[in-house]
Amino acid sequence: MEPSLPPFSRVEYDRRLALVRAAMAAAGLDILFVEDPSNMAWLTGYDGWSFYVHQGVLVFHDRDPLWWGRRMDHAGARRTVWMGAECLHGYDDSFVQSTERHPMQDLATLIAECGHGAARIGVEMENYYFTARAFLTLQAALPDADLVDATALVNWQRTVKSEAEIAFMRKAARIVERTVDGVAERIEPGMRKNDLVAEIYRDLITGTGEDWGDYPAIVPMLPSGADAAAAHLTWNGAPFRKGEATFFELAGCYRRYHVPFCRTVFLGEPHAQIRRAEAALVEGLEAGLEAARAGNRAADIANALAAPLERAGIERGARCGYPIGLSYPPDWGERTISLRPEDETILEPGMTFHFMPGLWMEDWGLEITESILIRPDGPAECFCDRPRALIVKS
C-alpha cells in the first residue's frame, strides 16, 4: 500500500531489463530510448499522468536505465521507479510546449554526455507520444548518431507474462466481473447512460476488498441499438430503451494491468437475428479457446472463430483480438500480435490476449469477449468466470 514502492520486486525488473538488453543486442543497438509510457512503467515502475509532455527511459547495456522527463515530474519518478535518484534527469519547464526549443534537444545533450553521441540508438518510430518533430529534432541534435527503428522492441518482451503479472491480472479480472454484475443488476429502460457509467466507474475504482481499482486505459463504451454498429462511441445522456441491445466494452485495471471483458445486455425480448448471431459467436469463441494452445499460431484462433461465423453468414472483416497487460491511454492493447489470419506468431505459455470478436452490424452490435491466458497444456484459461451469453433483462 506504500505509494513510494514500485509494484514489483527488483528480481522482476532485472528479468525485464535482461530481456530488453538481449533484444537490443540482437538488433545491434548501443542504447534504446523508449517514450511509450507502458514500456517506461514496465521497465522502471514509473507511474504518473505526465505522458502529455515528452519523457522517456534510456536503456543501456552496462548501467541502470535513466529516467528522463520534465523537471516537475522528477518528484513523481523518485517515488515510483526502482532506480536511485542519480538515474533521474529532469529538463527545464521552458522546454514544455515551446515553439522555440524542443525537449529532444535536452535529451540529445544527455545522450552525448553519457558518451553515446555517435551511437546506434533505437527509437520507437511508431508509438504514441514520440512525434514526427521529436524524431527530426533528435536526429538534427545528434548528427553523428544512427537512429534506428525499434518500434515494439520492448512490447515484444512483454508478451509472455510472469507469475507476478498474472497475479495482478487476476485481481483486475475480479474487478471487472463485479462491474459487469453491477451493470446487469442496475440497467433498465429509462435509465440515463451517464448515470450507469457513473456506477460503472464507482465499481471499477472501488475495486474488490483490499485491491483498489486503477483507471483503465480506455473509458467505458456502451452504444445501444443502431448506434452499437459503431465500435468506439462513448456515452451520452440518452436513456436505455426497451427492445435494444447495448454492448459494454469494459476492463478491470489493477496497478495498470488490464483485463478487458465485454458483455451485451438486451432489454426485452431479443430478436431472432441477434440470437442467431449470439449462437454463432459463442460457438466461435469456444472453437477459438480450443485453438488457443501453446504451439499453435495466432492465426489459428482467428480461423477457428471465423468458421461458425461464416456458416451463419457473418463476415467481420476485422482482427479478433490483441495482447493485453500493463497499459496507459490511449490503448489497453500491447500492439504486437494481432489475432487475424495473416499473423503466424506461435502462442507461448504465459501470453495473454483479449479475444475480442465484436460484431458491429448495420443496425445493431454484439460483444461477448474473453480475456485469456495461454497455458503450457490444453486450451486457454479465461480470466473471468461469467456465462458466455447475451444478458437478457425483460
Added chain:
Amino acid sequence: MEPSLPPFSRVEYDRRLALVRAAMAAAGLDILFVEDPSNMAWLTGYDGWSFYVHQGVLVFHDRDPLWWGRRMDHAGARRTVWMGAECLHGYDDSFVQSTERHPMQDLATLIAECGHGAARIGVEMENYYFTARAFLTLQAALPDADLVDATALVNWQRTVKSEAEIAFMRKAARIVERTVDGVAERIEPGMRKNDLVAEIYRDLITGTGEDWGDYPAIVPMLPSGADAAAAHLTWNGAPFRKGEATFFELAGCYRRYHVPFCRTVFLGEPHAQIRRAEAALVEGLEAGLEAARAGNRAADIANALAAPLERAGIERGARCGYPIGLSYPPDWGERTISLRPEDETILEPGMTFHFMPGLWMEDWGLEITESILIRPDGPAECFCDRPRALIVKS
C-alpha cells in the same frame, strides 16, 4: 440528447472552417491533414475513442472536409460529423498495427485521388498520434508533395471561444463545482483514496440536472502529504491521514469541453508554512486575475502572480497556466499559449485559460486554481464560484 447530432450548429462549424482556411491560406497550404482528435472534433464534430489508431481530417479550400479513419469507425463518424456520408473514407482493418503496411499509405492514395498528390500539405509534426513513422511513410508515399509543419495551426484558431462554446464550459463549471463540494464533504482521515475517487467519478459523470458529464481528458490526481511534491501522481488505496494536505486536480467536462478547477484539502490544523504559501498564492491569483485583461499579454498574468510569491520566498520555475476548451486525452490544455514570462501573446476577449499556479514543494504541495474567461473589459471572469482558499477539515 440525440446522439446522432453534432453538438454545434452548422453555422458554428462554418465559422471554424473559415478560420482554418484563412490560416491555411496565410501559410500557403493547399490542404491540411489534422490527426489531433481535439482538432478533428472541433472541425467536424467527430467523437469516439478511436484515436489509438491513425485517423484524421483532410481540410480543403474548395470542398467539405474528409474524415479518414479505420473502416470500423466509419459508423461512428456517420453518427457524429456534420458532413455527408460521401465525405467519410475508411481504411481496411489489415492496416491496423501491421508491420507490413501503414495506414498513411492509404491516406496518401486518398490524397492523390483528390488531385493533391503534388500539393503543399500541412501536417501536425508536433502532436500526439502523428508518429515519426506516420510522417516518413506519408512523405515516401507522396514523393511529389511538400509536407509542411502546421503544428497548432488549428489549435490557434480555437483560442477565442464562441458563445456556444462558452455555454458548454459554463455547464462543465457547474459539474466540477459540485464535484469539489463532494470532495470537501466526504474526505476524512482513514478513507481510502480510491474510494473517494470512485465518488469523484460518480459526480463528474452524473453531471448536474440535464447536463450529463463527459470523461475529462486527464484522470483525477490527488497526492497527499509529501507525495504532493509530485505534480502528476494518480491515486492508490492508501488512506487519507490527519495532518496532511491533499490537492485535487480535477476538471468538469461537458461534451468534451473542460473546466479544470483545483482545490487543496487539509485534514487537521494546517502548519504555518502552508498558510503562508496559501496567503501568497491567493494574493498572486488575485493579482493575476486583475492582469488577465484584453489587450494585456499572457506574460502579464505570470508576472503579476510571481511578485507576491517571490516576496514569500517561493520560486515556482514552471508556467502558471494554459488555454482550455475542447479536449481528448492525454491533455486538457490546448497547447498554444503558455502563461509564462516569455509569452507575449496578446489576450483577447473570449480566450479561456486554466490559471494554474500549482506549488509543488519539497515535502508538500498546494493547488488553488481558477479557470478564467477574458472579457471585453475589466479583469477575467472565473468560471467557478467557490472560495479561493485552502479547505480545512479539522
